Every structure is written in structure tokens, then in C-alpha cells.
Amino acid sequence: MHSHALRPLAKSGLAILLLCGAARLLICAPGDDPLAFLRRSVDEVLFIAYSSRSVETLPERVRPALEKCFAFDLVTRQAMGPGWRQFSSSDQHRVTELFGQLLIRTYSARVVGTQRPKITYGSPVSLAPDRCEIPTQVLTTTSNGPFAVSYRLVRLPVGWRVYDILIEGVSFVANYRAQFDEVIQRGGANAVIRTLEAKLAAPVAPQS
Numbered sequence: 001m002h003s004h005a006l007r008p009l010a011k012s013g014l015a016i017l018l019l020c021g022a023a024r025l026l027i028c029a030p031g032d033d034p035l036a037f038l039r040r041s042v043d044e045v046l047f048i049a050y051s052s053r054s055v056e057t058l059p060e061r062v063r064p065a066l067e068k069c070f071a072f073d074l075v076t077r078q079a080m081g082p083g084w085r086q087f088s089s090s091d092q093h094r095v096t097e098l099f100g101q102l103l104i105r106t107y108s109a110r111v112v113g114t115q116r117p118k119i120t121y122g123s124p125v126s127l128a129p130d131r132c133e134i135p136t137q138v139l140t141t142t143s144n145g146p147f148a149v150s151y152r153l154v155r156l157p158v159g160w161r162v163y164d165i166l167i168e169g170v171s172f173v174a175n176y177r178a179q180f181d182e183v184i185q186r187g188g189a190n191a192v193i194r195t196l197e198a199k200l201a202a203p204v205a206p207q208s
Helices: 003-028 034-051 058-069 072-086 089-112 172-201
Strands: 118-121 125-128 131-139 147-156 159-167
Touching: 034 058, 034 089, 034 118, 034 131, 034 147, 034 159, 058 089, 072 089, 072 159, 072 172, 089 159, 089 172, 159 172
Parallel strands: none
Antiparallel strands: 118 131, 125 131, 131 147, 147 159
């Protein structure tokens, strides 16, 4: 085969290598590292939770840090599913606010806990060009052993943000999506708001 016939193949091979390299850069590029972002965010949450002498509740204390870490609007839209488009803008705002509170409270109870947990991080796994999942193992004083918490992150214009959490393999978004599909069909945005308010008014168990 002549050398000029090899050139298209060489170019194709180079293109594939460049694409693969770009995919790796999604995970590994300095300053654009989802694992570093997640570690930094979780460390900030735990520092606030266990160094503050504030009289605020734990969810109230860690909320500002979690608001910088989570894409609450995206989390809420995914959890509501197609029914989200039926909500008015004011209803969307209210549902996002309430669902964000529920996520913060659940995360505070399950992951932050009452004593500082030990967290072990795994390597990021690419889900798409702009999305990845980072597995962790969490050990708390109230758990019988380490349990799995995986974070799904998306790269937005503002940087990496968490858009879902899986606790022991159960997706926060998918779990509530299944619940709210029926609620939306039954009563629309008003029913969702009432349901979220009721959930927030009820006590939460640390291991529930």
C-alpha cells in the first residue's frame, strides 16, 4: 500500500486518539476536575457542620455550601418529569425551593449525620461527554458499616454541579420521580407543593 493511501487512515487514527484524549480531559484536566470539586464541596459541608456553634439546625447551616454544589433547578426538573412543563413559573420556583429543602434535609440526615463521617472516594466514571459519576463509601457512627453514596455530576457553564445522588444504589431523582408522577396527574403543581410541605413537616430518620 502506498504512503499516500495510508494518510487518510493515519488522520482517522489521530482523530480517534484526539477524541479519546478529550474524553479523558473531561475527567482529568487540572482546574476542571469533578473529583476535586466534589471533595472540596463535601469538605466544606462537613467543616460547616462540625465546626460551627450556630443555633441553626444542621440543614440550615449546610444549605449555603450545598447550594454551591447542587444544581437544584436541574434536580427538581428531572424529579418532576414531563409534568414540570405544566407548572407556572411561580409554581416552578416554589417547587424548586421546597424540593431543594428536602434534598438538603435528606443529605444532612443520611451523609452528614450527627458525627463527622469517614468518606472514601472512588475514581470518576464518565457517563457522557459532560457528565460523570463518582462513587464514595461513607462510614458513620450510626451505620453498621460503610454504605455506598454515588454522586452524578454535570458540567455547566458555571462549572461542575451535582444533579443526582444514589444512596445504596437508589437514585434520589428516580425515587421521587416515581412518587410525583402520580401526584402531578392527580392534582398538578398544587398537589406537589402540598406533598413537599407535608414531607418537610414530618420528622426524618437518619437511616431512612
